[in-house]
Amino acid sequence: MHLPEGDAACAQQVMPGNALRWFSANGAEPPVRFVHADDRMSANRAYRLVSRGTGLLWQGDFHQARQLLSALSRRLQRPQKRTSSAAEAFLHHRQEQSRRARALSLVMVRIESDHALELRRAPDVGPACRDVYGEVDAPYVVPLRELLGVISAGEWRRKGVAVPALGAHIHPHYGVFAPTRNEYVDLVADAPLPPVRTAFDIGTGTGVLAALLVRRGVARVVATDSSARAIRCAEDNVRRLGLTGRIEPVEADLFPPGRAQLVVCNPPWLPAQPHSSLDHAVYGPESRMLLDFLDRLPDHLQPGGEGWLILSDLAERLGLRTRAELLDAVHRAGLRVVARSDTEPRHPKAAAPGDPFHAARAGEVISLWRLAPIEG
Structure with a gap:
Protein backbone atom coordinates (compact mmCIF):
# COMPACT_ATOMS: atom_id res chain seq x y z
CA MET A 1 0.00 0.00 0.00
CA ARG A 157 1.60 28.14 6.45
CA ARG A 158 1.47 30.48 3.46
CA LYS A 159 1.00 33.76 5.36
CA GLY A 160 2.82 32.90 8.59
CA VAL A 161 2.13 34.00 12.16
CA ALA A 162 3.67 37.27 13.35
CA VAL A 163 5.90 36.83 16.41
CA PRO A 164 6.72 40.33 17.72
CA ALA A 165 9.53 39.17 20.03
CA LEU A 166 11.22 37.56 17.03
CA GLY A 167 10.54 40.45 14.66
CA ALA A 168 9.51 37.93 12.01
CA HIS A 169 6.85 35.46 10.93
CA ILE A 170 6.79 31.77 11.82
CA HIS A 171 5.11 29.45 9.31
CA PRO A 172 3.39 26.55 11.13
CA HIS A 173 2.63 23.29 9.36
CA TYR A 174 -0.52 21.25 9.89
CA GLY A 175 -0.43 19.44 13.23
CA VAL A 176 2.36 21.58 14.72
CA PHE A 177 1.47 23.94 17.57
CA ALA A 178 1.36 27.48 16.17
CA PRO A 179 2.75 30.40 18.23
CA THR A 180 -0.51 32.34 18.05
CA ARG A 181 -0.24 32.97 21.79
CA ASN A 182 2.98 34.87 22.37
CA GLU A 183 3.14 34.85 26.19
CA TYR A 184 5.57 31.96 26.44
CA VAL A 185 7.72 33.42 23.67
CA ASP A 186 7.87 36.77 25.48
CA LEU A 187 9.03 35.03 28.67
CA VAL A 188 12.00 33.56 26.80
CA ALA A 189 12.67 36.91 25.14
CA ASP A 190 12.80 38.74 28.49
CA ALA A 191 14.62 36.20 30.70
CA PRO A 192 18.21 37.19 31.64
CA LEU A 193 20.53 35.41 29.22
CA PRO A 194 24.21 35.02 30.14
CA PRO A 195 26.72 34.36 27.33
CA VAL A 196 25.66 31.00 25.87
CA ARG A 197 27.43 29.20 23.07
CA THR A 198 25.24 26.09 22.85
CA ALA A 199 21.58 25.63 23.78
CA PHE A 200 19.05 22.82 23.43
CA ASP A 201 15.40 23.53 22.59
CA ILE A 202 13.45 20.45 23.68
CA GLY A 203 10.12 19.89 21.90
CA THR A 204 10.86 22.63 19.38
CA GLY A 205 7.63 22.43 17.33
CA THR A 206 7.84 25.25 14.79
CA GLY A 207 11.34 26.18 15.98
CA VAL A 208 10.19 29.56 17.30
CA LEU A 209 12.11 29.42 20.60
CA ALA A 210 15.27 28.13 18.92
CA ALA A 211 15.10 31.06 16.48
CA LEU A 212 14.55 33.51 19.34
CA LEU A 213 17.58 32.18 21.23
CA VAL A 214 19.77 32.63 18.16
CA ARG A 215 18.41 36.15 17.63
CA ARG A 216 19.35 36.83 21.28
CA GLY A 217 22.95 35.82 20.61
CA VAL A 218 23.19 32.06 21.21
CA ALA A 219 25.75 30.73 18.74
CA ARG A 220 24.18 27.30 18.16
CA VAL A 221 20.87 25.65 19.08
CA VAL A 222 20.06 21.96 18.75
CA ALA A 223 16.26 21.82 18.39
CA THR A 224 14.71 18.43 19.10
CA ASP A 225 11.23 16.99 18.66
CA SER A 226 9.85 13.47 18.62
CA SER A 227 7.49 14.40 15.74
CA ALA A 228 8.85 14.12 12.20
CA ARG A 229 6.31 16.69 10.99
CA ALA A 230 7.53 19.18 13.63
CA ILE A 231 11.13 18.68 12.51
CA ARG A 232 10.16 19.37 8.90
CA CYS A 233 8.31 22.48 10.06
CA ALA A 234 11.30 23.68 12.11
CA GLU A 235 13.63 23.07 9.15
CA ASP A 236 11.32 25.12 6.93
CA ASN A 237 11.31 28.04 9.38
CA VAL A 238 15.07 27.88 9.89
CA ARG A 239 15.52 28.25 6.12
CA ARG A 240 12.98 31.08 5.88
CA LEU A 241 14.71 32.98 8.72
CA GLY A 242 18.17 32.51 7.25
CA LEU A 243 19.40 30.62 10.33
CA THR A 244 20.66 27.47 8.61
CA GLY A 245 23.90 26.37 10.26
CA ARG A 246 23.01 27.95 13.59
CA ILE A 247 19.93 25.83 14.37
CA GLU A 248 20.06 22.06 13.95
CA PRO A 249 16.60 20.41 14.06
CA VAL A 250 16.93 16.80 15.22
CA GLU A 251 14.26 14.13 15.61
CA ALA A 252 14.86 12.72 19.09
CA ASP A 253 13.18 11.57 22.27
CA LEU A 254 13.72 14.76 24.30
CA PHE A 255 17.48 15.31 24.57
CA PRO A 256 20.18 15.13 21.92
CA PRO A 257 23.58 13.69 22.89
CA GLY A 258 25.88 15.91 24.92
CA ARG A 259 25.45 18.89 27.20
CA ALA A 260 24.53 22.55 26.78
CA GLN A 261 24.84 25.75 28.78
CA LEU A 262 21.11 26.38 28.37
CA VAL A 263 18.25 23.90 27.89
CA VAL A 264 14.77 25.24 27.17
CA CYS A 265 11.56 23.21 27.25
CA ASN A 266 7.88 24.12 26.79
CA PRO A 267 6.19 20.74 27.51
CA PRO A 268 2.46 19.96 27.34
CA TRP A 269 0.85 21.96 30.14
CA LEU A 270 -2.05 19.68 31.04
CA PRO A 271 -1.69 16.11 32.37
CA ALA A 272 -4.45 14.48 30.32
CA GLN A 273 -4.80 11.93 27.54
CA PRO A 274 -4.45 13.40 24.02
CA HIS A 275 -7.31 12.28 21.78
CA SER A 276 -5.68 13.11 18.47
CA SER A 277 -2.23 13.76 17.07
CA LEU A 278 -2.98 17.49 17.27
CA ASP A 279 -3.49 17.28 21.04
CA HIS A 280 0.04 16.23 21.94
CA ALA A 281 1.39 19.78 22.22
CA VAL A 282 -1.14 20.61 24.96
CA TYR A 283 -1.96 17.33 26.72
CA GLY A 284 0.66 15.00 28.17
CA PRO A 285 -0.46 11.73 29.79
CA GLU A 286 0.55 11.75 33.48
CA SER A 287 2.90 14.72 32.81
CA ARG A 288 5.38 12.24 31.32
CA MET A 289 7.30 14.71 29.14
CA LEU A 290 7.52 17.24 31.98
CA LEU A 291 8.80 14.64 34.47
CA ASP A 292 11.22 13.06 31.97
CA PHE A 293 12.61 16.49 31.15
CA LEU A 294 13.25 17.27 34.82
CA ASP A 295 14.75 13.85 35.57
CA ARG A 296 17.19 13.96 32.65
CA LEU A 297 18.03 17.66 32.69
CA PRO A 298 21.03 17.51 35.11
CA ASP A 299 22.81 15.03 32.82
CA HIS A 300 22.58 17.43 29.89
CA LEU A 301 23.67 20.68 31.54
CA GLN A 302 27.22 21.96 31.40
CA PRO A 303 28.67 23.21 34.73
CA GLY A 304 26.97 26.48 35.62
CA GLY A 305 24.23 25.86 33.05
CA GLU A 306 20.49 26.44 33.43
CA GLY A 307 17.28 24.75 32.35
CA TRP A 308 14.32 26.97 31.45
CA LEU A 309 10.97 25.30 31.98
CA ILE A 310 7.94 27.12 30.58
CA LEU A 311 4.71 26.01 32.21
CA SER A 312 1.18 27.25 32.88
CA ASP A 313 -0.43 26.76 36.29
CA LEU A 314 -3.77 25.90 34.66
CA ALA A 315 -3.28 22.25 35.63
CA GLU A 316 -3.04 23.37 39.28
CA ARG A 317 -6.16 25.51 39.00
CA LEU A 318 -8.08 22.57 37.52
CA GLY A 319 -6.90 20.20 40.25
CA LEU A 320 -4.91 18.04 37.84
CA ARG A 321 -1.54 18.72 39.48
CA THR A 322 -0.47 20.61 42.62
CA ARG A 323 2.34 23.12 43.00
CA ALA A 324 3.81 20.85 45.70
CA GLU A 325 3.94 17.93 43.21
CA LEU A 326 5.75 20.11 40.69
CA LEU A 327 8.32 21.34 43.22
CA ASP A 328 8.79 17.79 44.55
CA ALA A 329 9.57 16.62 41.01
CA VAL A 330 12.12 19.43 40.64
CA HIS A 331 13.79 18.49 43.93
CA ARG A 332 13.78 14.73 43.18
CA ALA A 333 15.61 15.46 39.93
CA GLY A 334 18.38 17.14 41.90
CA LEU A 335 17.41 20.62 40.76
CA ARG A 336 16.76 23.93 42.47
CA VAL A 337 14.77 26.97 41.39
CA VAL A 338 17.10 29.87 40.59
CA ALA A 339 14.30 32.30 39.75
CA ARG A 340 10.85 32.46 38.20
CA SER A 341 9.21 35.02 35.93
CA ASP A 342 5.44 35.14 35.40
CA THR A 343 3.00 36.52 32.89
CA GLU A 344 -0.76 36.44 32.38
CA PRO A 345 -2.38 34.77 29.37
CA ARG A 346 -3.82 36.84 26.57
CA HIS A 347 -6.12 34.32 24.93
CA PRO A 348 -9.86 34.78 24.26
CA LYS A 349 -10.97 31.91 26.53
CA ALA A 350 -9.54 33.67 29.58
CA ALA A 351 -12.14 36.42 29.13
CA ALA A 352 -15.06 34.24 28.00
CA PRO A 353 -17.64 33.70 30.78
CA GLY A 354 -19.35 31.04 28.61
CA ASP A 355 -16.33 28.76 28.89
CA PRO A 356 -16.98 26.09 31.58
CA PHE A 357 -13.48 26.65 32.94
CA HIS A 358 -13.58 30.44 32.81
CA ALA A 359 -12.68 30.86 36.50
CA ALA A 360 -9.54 28.74 36.16
CA ARG A 361 -8.47 30.38 32.90
CA ALA A 362 -9.11 33.89 34.23
CA GLY A 363 -6.56 33.37 37.01
CA GLU A 364 -4.03 31.41 34.92
CA VAL A 365 -0.35 32.35 35.20
CA ILE A 366 2.37 31.24 32.79
CA SER A 367 5.84 30.94 34.28
CA LEU A 368 9.41 30.51 33.16
CA TRP A 369 11.25 28.52 35.83
CA ARG A 370 15.02 28.90 35.81
CA LEU A 371 16.45 25.64 37.13
CA ALA A 372 19.98 24.58 38.04
CA PRO A 373 21.50 21.48 39.67
CA ILE A 374 21.65 21.45 43.45
CA GLU A 375 25.24 22.20 44.39
CA GLY A 376 27.23 19.75 46.47
Whole structure:
Protein backbone atom coordinates (compact mmCIF):
# COMPACT_ATOMS: atom_id res chain seq x y z
CA MET A 1 0.00 0.00 0.00
CA HIS A 2 1.43 3.39 -1.03
CA LEU A 3 2.23 5.73 1.85
CA PRO A 4 2.21 9.49 1.20
CA GLU A 5 5.21 11.68 1.92
CA GLY A 6 3.56 14.83 3.25
CA ASP A 7 4.06 16.66 6.54
CA ALA A 8 1.74 14.39 8.51
CA ALA A 9 1.93 10.67 9.00
CA CYS A 10 -1.50 9.41 7.94
CA ALA A 11 -3.65 6.70 9.41
CA GLN A 12 -4.40 4.92 6.16
CA GLN A 13 -6.84 2.07 5.58
CA VAL A 14 -9.04 0.76 2.82
CA MET A 15 -12.67 1.87 3.19
CA PRO A 16 -15.07 -1.03 3.89
CA GLY A 17 -16.64 -2.46 0.73
CA ASN A 18 -14.78 0.07 -1.41
CA ALA A 19 -11.40 0.45 -3.07
CA LEU A 20 -11.06 4.01 -1.76
CA ARG A 21 -8.41 4.62 0.87
CA TRP A 22 -8.96 6.50 4.11
CA PHE A 23 -6.40 9.10 5.10
CA SER A 24 -6.29 10.92 8.42
CA ALA A 25 -3.35 13.00 9.54
CA ASN A 26 -5.18 13.51 12.82
CA GLY A 27 -5.36 9.82 13.70
CA ALA A 28 -9.13 9.40 13.14
CA GLU A 29 -10.29 5.84 12.45
CA PRO A 30 -12.45 5.04 9.39
CA PRO A 31 -16.06 3.99 9.89
CA VAL A 32 -16.97 0.31 9.71
CA ARG A 33 -19.77 1.18 7.32
CA PHE A 34 -20.84 4.22 5.33
CA VAL A 35 -23.60 5.52 3.07
CA HIS A 36 -23.59 8.12 0.33
CA ALA A 37 -25.05 11.49 1.30
CA ASP A 38 -25.93 14.74 -0.46
CA ASP A 39 -28.01 17.92 -0.06
CA ARG A 40 -31.24 15.93 0.35
CA MET A 41 -30.14 14.43 3.67
CA SER A 42 -31.60 16.18 6.70
CA ALA A 43 -29.46 17.05 9.71
CA ASN A 44 -31.68 14.84 11.90
CA ARG A 45 -31.11 11.79 9.72
CA ALA A 46 -27.40 12.53 9.54
CA TYR A 47 -27.32 12.79 13.33
CA ARG A 48 -29.00 9.39 13.73
CA LEU A 49 -26.52 7.79 11.34
CA VAL A 50 -23.30 9.21 12.82
CA SER A 51 -24.59 8.50 16.34
CA ARG A 52 -24.67 4.82 15.34
CA GLY A 53 -21.17 5.01 13.86
CA THR A 54 -22.21 5.15 10.19
CA GLY A 55 -20.06 7.29 7.94
CA LEU A 56 -21.49 9.77 5.41
CA LEU A 57 -19.57 10.04 2.13
CA TRP A 58 -20.68 13.47 0.93
CA GLN A 59 -21.44 14.00 -2.77
CA GLY A 60 -23.40 17.25 -2.71
CA ASP A 61 -22.60 20.95 -2.40
CA PHE A 62 -19.46 21.86 -0.41
CA HIS A 63 -21.10 24.71 1.52
CA GLN A 64 -24.06 22.46 2.35
CA ALA A 65 -21.61 19.94 3.77
CA ARG A 66 -20.12 22.61 6.03
CA GLN A 67 -23.59 23.61 7.22
CA LEU A 68 -24.42 19.97 7.93
CA LEU A 69 -21.23 19.66 9.99
CA SER A 70 -22.24 22.71 12.04
CA ALA A 71 -25.75 21.33 12.57
CA LEU A 72 -24.32 17.99 13.72
CA SER A 73 -21.93 19.73 16.10
CA ARG A 74 -24.88 21.49 17.78
CA ARG A 75 -26.89 18.28 18.03
CA LEU A 76 -23.95 16.37 19.50
CA GLN A 77 -23.45 18.94 22.26
CA ARG A 78 -24.55 17.70 25.68
CA PRO A 79 -25.07 19.75 28.85
CA GLN A 80 -22.07 19.85 31.17
CA LYS A 81 -22.37 17.01 33.68
CA ARG A 82 -22.49 17.93 37.36
CA THR A 83 -19.28 16.78 38.99
CA SER A 84 -17.70 16.95 42.42
CA SER A 85 -14.47 18.68 41.40
CA ALA A 86 -12.89 20.83 38.69
CA ALA A 87 -10.60 17.94 37.76
CA GLU A 88 -13.52 15.56 37.25
CA ALA A 89 -15.39 18.20 35.26
CA PHE A 90 -12.38 18.77 33.03
CA LEU A 91 -11.82 15.05 32.36
CA HIS A 92 -15.53 14.62 31.55
CA HIS A 93 -15.30 17.62 29.21
CA ARG A 94 -12.33 15.99 27.43
CA GLN A 95 -14.27 12.73 27.02
CA GLU A 96 -17.19 14.64 25.52
CA GLN A 97 -14.86 16.45 23.13
CA SER A 98 -13.46 13.10 22.00
CA ARG A 99 -16.96 11.66 21.48
CA ARG A 100 -18.06 14.65 19.40
CA ALA A 101 -14.84 14.67 17.37
CA ARG A 102 -15.28 10.98 16.54
CA ALA A 103 -18.88 11.48 15.39
CA LEU A 104 -18.00 14.57 13.33
CA SER A 105 -15.11 12.73 11.64
CA LEU A 106 -17.74 10.43 10.06
CA VAL A 107 -18.72 13.13 7.56
CA MET A 108 -16.27 12.40 4.74
CA VAL A 109 -15.33 13.67 1.29
CA ARG A 110 -13.50 12.08 -1.61
CA ILE A 111 -10.30 13.70 -2.87
CA GLU A 112 -9.06 12.77 -6.34
CA SER A 113 -5.53 11.56 -7.10
CA ASP A 114 -4.59 15.10 -8.22
CA HIS A 115 -5.89 16.38 -4.84
CA ALA A 116 -8.99 17.92 -6.42
CA LEU A 117 -12.25 18.11 -4.45
CA GLU A 118 -14.95 17.65 -7.07
CA LEU A 119 -17.95 19.02 -5.18
CA ARG A 120 -20.10 21.98 -6.20
CA ARG A 121 -18.67 25.29 -4.93
CA ALA A 122 -15.61 23.53 -3.52
CA PRO A 123 -12.39 25.54 -3.11
CA ASP A 124 -9.04 24.52 -4.56
CA VAL A 125 -7.70 22.24 -1.83
CA GLY A 126 -4.80 20.87 -3.90
CA PRO A 127 -1.83 22.77 -2.41
CA ALA A 128 -2.98 22.31 1.20
CA CYS A 129 -3.72 18.59 0.73
CA ARG A 130 -0.42 18.02 -1.06
CA ASP A 131 1.42 19.63 1.88
CA VAL A 132 -0.24 17.28 4.38
CA TYR A 133 -0.98 14.05 2.51
CA GLY A 134 1.90 14.12 0.01
CA GLU A 135 1.80 12.79 -3.54
CA VAL A 136 -0.77 10.03 -4.05
CA ASP A 137 -1.58 7.72 -6.94
CA ALA A 138 -5.30 7.12 -6.36
CA PRO A 139 -8.36 8.87 -4.89
CA TYR A 140 -8.76 8.87 -1.12
CA VAL A 141 -11.32 9.80 1.53
CA VAL A 142 -10.73 12.20 4.45
CA PRO A 143 -12.96 13.54 7.23
CA LEU A 144 -14.46 16.86 6.14
CA ARG A 145 -13.66 18.36 9.55
CA GLU A 146 -10.00 17.47 9.12
CA LEU A 147 -10.00 18.85 5.58
CA LEU A 148 -11.29 22.21 6.85
CA GLY A 149 -8.38 22.23 9.33
CA VAL A 150 -5.96 21.36 6.53
CA ILE A 151 -7.27 24.28 4.45
CA SER A 152 -6.93 26.67 7.39
CA ALA A 153 -3.44 25.39 8.19
CA GLY A 154 -2.47 25.89 4.55
CA GLU A 155 -3.33 29.58 4.86
CA TRP A 156 -1.31 29.91 8.08
CA ARG A 157 1.60 28.14 6.45
CA ARG A 158 1.47 30.48 3.46
CA LYS A 159 1.00 33.76 5.36
CA GLY A 160 2.82 32.90 8.59
CA VAL A 161 2.13 34.00 12.16
CA ALA A 162 3.67 37.27 13.35
CA VAL A 163 5.90 36.83 16.41
CA PRO A 164 6.72 40.33 17.72
CA ALA A 165 9.53 39.17 20.03
CA LEU A 166 11.22 37.56 17.03
CA GLY A 167 10.54 40.45 14.66
CA ALA A 168 9.51 37.93 12.01
CA HIS A 169 6.85 35.46 10.93
CA ILE A 170 6.79 31.77 11.82
CA HIS A 171 5.11 29.45 9.31
CA PRO A 172 3.39 26.55 11.13
CA HIS A 173 2.63 23.29 9.36
CA TYR A 174 -0.52 21.25 9.89
CA GLY A 175 -0.43 19.44 13.23
CA VAL A 176 2.36 21.58 14.72
CA PHE A 177 1.47 23.94 17.57
CA ALA A 178 1.36 27.48 16.17
CA PRO A 179 2.75 30.40 18.23
CA THR A 180 -0.51 32.34 18.05
CA ARG A 181 -0.24 32.97 21.79
CA ASN A 182 2.98 34.87 22.37
CA GLU A 183 3.14 34.85 26.19
CA TYR A 184 5.57 31.96 26.44
CA VAL A 185 7.72 33.42 23.67
CA ASP A 186 7.87 36.77 25.48
CA LEU A 187 9.03 35.03 28.67
CA VAL A 188 12.00 33.56 26.80
CA ALA A 189 12.67 36.91 25.14
CA ASP A 190 12.80 38.74 28.49
CA ALA A 191 14.62 36.20 30.70
CA PRO A 192 18.21 37.19 31.64
CA LEU A 193 20.53 35.41 29.22
CA PRO A 194 24.21 35.02 30.14
CA PRO A 195 26.72 34.36 27.33
CA VAL A 196 25.66 31.00 25.87
CA ARG A 197 27.43 29.20 23.07
CA THR A 198 25.24 26.09 22.85
CA ALA A 199 21.58 25.63 23.78
CA PHE A 200 19.05 22.82 23.43
CA ASP A 201 15.40 23.53 22.59
CA ILE A 202 13.45 20.45 23.68
CA GLY A 203 10.12 19.89 21.90
CA THR A 204 10.86 22.63 19.38
CA GLY A 205 7.63 22.43 17.33
CA THR A 206 7.84 25.25 14.79
CA GLY A 207 11.34 26.18 15.98
CA VAL A 208 10.19 29.56 17.30
CA LEU A 209 12.11 29.42 20.60
CA ALA A 210 15.27 28.13 18.92
CA ALA A 211 15.10 31.06 16.48
CA LEU A 212 14.55 33.51 19.34
CA LEU A 213 17.58 32.18 21.23
CA VAL A 214 19.77 32.63 18.16
CA ARG A 215 18.41 36.15 17.63
CA ARG A 216 19.35 36.83 21.28
CA GLY A 217 22.95 35.82 20.61
CA VAL A 218 23.19 32.06 21.21
CA ALA A 219 25.75 30.73 18.74
CA ARG A 220 24.18 27.30 18.16
CA VAL A 221 20.87 25.65 19.08
CA VAL A 222 20.06 21.96 18.75
CA ALA A 223 16.26 21.82 18.39
CA THR A 224 14.71 18.43 19.10
CA ASP A 225 11.23 16.99 18.66
CA SER A 226 9.85 13.47 18.62
CA SER A 227 7.49 14.40 15.74
CA ALA A 228 8.85 14.12 12.20
CA ARG A 229 6.31 16.69 10.99
CA ALA A 230 7.53 19.18 13.63
CA ILE A 231 11.13 18.68 12.51
CA ARG A 232 10.16 19.37 8.90
CA CYS A 233 8.31 22.48 10.06
CA ALA A 234 11.30 23.68 12.11
CA GLU A 235 13.63 23.07 9.15
CA ASP A 236 11.32 25.12 6.93
CA ASN A 237 11.31 28.04 9.38
CA VAL A 238 15.07 27.88 9.89
CA ARG A 239 15.52 28.25 6.12
CA ARG A 240 12.98 31.08 5.88
CA LEU A 241 14.71 32.98 8.72
CA GLY A 242 18.17 32.51 7.25
CA LEU A 243 19.40 30.62 10.33
CA THR A 244 20.66 27.47 8.61
CA GLY A 245 23.90 26.37 10.26
CA ARG A 246 23.01 27.95 13.59
CA ILE A 247 19.93 25.83 14.37
CA GLU A 248 20.06 22.06 13.95
CA PRO A 249 16.60 20.41 14.06
CA VAL A 250 16.93 16.80 15.22
CA GLU A 251 14.26 14.13 15.61
CA ALA A 252 14.86 12.72 19.09
CA ASP A 253 13.18 11.57 22.27
CA LEU A 254 13.72 14.76 24.30
CA PHE A 255 17.48 15.31 24.57
CA PRO A 256 20.18 15.13 21.92
CA PRO A 257 23.58 13.69 22.89
CA GLY A 258 25.88 15.91 24.92
CA ARG A 259 25.45 18.89 27.20
CA ALA A 260 24.53 22.55 26.78
CA GLN A 261 24.84 25.75 28.78
CA LEU A 262 21.11 26.38 28.37
CA VAL A 263 18.25 23.90 27.89
CA VAL A 264 14.77 25.24 27.17
CA CYS A 265 11.56 23.21 27.25
CA ASN A 266 7.88 24.12 26.79
CA PRO A 267 6.19 20.74 27.51
CA PRO A 268 2.46 19.96 27.34
CA TRP A 269 0.85 21.96 30.14
CA LEU A 270 -2.05 19.68 31.04
CA PRO A 271 -1.69 16.11 32.37
CA ALA A 272 -4.45 14.48 30.32
CA GLN A 273 -4.80 11.93 27.54
CA PRO A 274 -4.45 13.40 24.02
CA HIS A 275 -7.31 12.28 21.78
CA SER A 276 -5.68 13.11 18.47
CA SER A 277 -2.23 13.76 17.07
CA LEU A 278 -2.98 17.49 17.27
CA ASP A 279 -3.49 17.28 21.04
CA HIS A 280 0.04 16.23 21.94
CA ALA A 281 1.39 19.78 22.22
CA VAL A 282 -1.14 20.61 24.96
CA TYR A 283 -1.96 17.33 26.72
CA GLY A 284 0.66 15.00 28.17
CA PRO A 285 -0.46 11.73 29.79
CA GLU A 286 0.55 11.75 33.48
CA SER A 287 2.90 14.72 32.81
CA ARG A 288 5.38 12.24 31.32
CA MET A 289 7.30 14.71 29.14
CA LEU A 290 7.52 17.24 31.98
CA LEU A 291 8.80 14.64 34.47
CA ASP A 292 11.22 13.06 31.97
CA PHE A 293 12.61 16.49 31.15
CA LEU A 294 13.25 17.27 34.82
CA ASP A 295 14.75 13.85 35.57
CA ARG A 296 17.19 13.96 32.65
CA LEU A 297 18.03 17.66 32.69
CA PRO A 298 21.03 17.51 35.11
CA ASP A 299 22.81 15.03 32.82
CA HIS A 300 22.58 17.43 29.89
CA LEU A 301 23.67 20.68 31.54
CA GLN A 302 27.22 21.96 31.40
CA PRO A 303 28.67 23.21 34.73
CA GLY A 304 26.97 26.48 35.62
CA GLY A 305 24.23 25.86 33.05
CA GLU A 306 20.49 26.44 33.43
CA GLY A 307 17.28 24.75 32.35
CA TRP A 308 14.32 26.97 31.45
CA LEU A 309 10.97 25.30 31.98
CA ILE A 310 7.94 27.12 30.58
CA LEU A 311 4.71 26.01 32.21
CA SER A 312 1.18 27.25 32.88
CA ASP A 313 -0.43 26.76 36.29
CA LEU A 314 -3.77 25.90 34.66
CA ALA A 315 -3.28 22.25 35.63
CA GLU A 316 -3.04 23.37 39.28
CA ARG A 317 -6.16 25.51 39.00
CA LEU A 318 -8.08 22.57 37.52
CA GLY A 319 -6.90 20.20 40.25
CA LEU A 320 -4.91 18.04 37.84
CA ARG A 321 -1.54 18.72 39.48
CA THR A 322 -0.47 20.61 42.62
CA ARG A 323 2.34 23.12 43.00
CA ALA A 324 3.81 20.85 45.70
CA GLU A 325 3.94 17.93 43.21
CA LEU A 326 5.75 20.11 40.69
CA LEU A 327 8.32 21.34 43.22
CA ASP A 328 8.79 17.79 44.55
CA ALA A 329 9.57 16.62 41.01
CA VAL A 330 12.12 19.43 40.64
CA HIS A 331 13.79 18.49 43.93
CA ARG A 332 13.78 14.73 43.18
CA ALA A 333 15.61 15.46 39.93
CA GLY A 334 18.38 17.14 41.90
CA LEU A 335 17.41 20.62 40.76
CA ARG A 336 16.76 23.93 42.47
CA VAL A 337 14.77 26.97 41.39
CA VAL A 338 17.10 29.87 40.59
CA ALA A 339 14.30 32.30 39.75
CA ARG A 340 10.85 32.46 38.20
CA SER A 341 9.21 35.02 35.93
CA ASP A 342 5.44 35.14 35.40
CA THR A 343 3.00 36.52 32.89
CA GLU A 344 -0.76 36.44 32.38
CA PRO A 345 -2.38 34.77 29.37
CA ARG A 346 -3.82 36.84 26.57
CA HIS A 347 -6.12 34.32 24.93
CA PRO A 348 -9.86 34.78 24.26
CA LYS A 349 -10.97 31.91 26.53
CA ALA A 350 -9.54 33.67 29.58
CA ALA A 351 -12.14 36.42 29.13
CA ALA A 352 -15.06 34.24 28.00
CA PRO A 353 -17.64 33.70 30.78
CA GLY A 354 -19.35 31.04 28.61
CA ASP A 355 -16.33 28.76 28.89
CA PRO A 356 -16.98 26.09 31.58
CA PHE A 357 -13.48 26.65 32.94
CA HIS A 358 -13.58 30.44 32.81
CA ALA A 359 -12.68 30.86 36.50
CA ALA A 360 -9.54 28.74 36.16
CA ARG A 361 -8.47 30.38 32.90
CA ALA A 362 -9.11 33.89 34.23
CA GLY A 363 -6.56 33.37 37.01
CA GLU A 364 -4.03 31.41 34.92
CA VAL A 365 -0.35 32.35 35.20
CA ILE A 366 2.37 31.24 32.79
CA SER A 367 5.84 30.94 34.28
CA LEU A 368 9.41 30.51 33.16
CA TRP A 369 11.25 28.52 35.83
CA ARG A 370 15.02 28.90 35.81
CA LEU A 371 16.45 25.64 37.13
CA ALA A 372 19.98 24.58 38.04
CA PRO A 373 21.50 21.48 39.67
CA ILE A 374 21.65 21.45 43.45
CA GLU A 375 25.24 22.20 44.39
CA GLY A 376 27.23 19.75 46.47
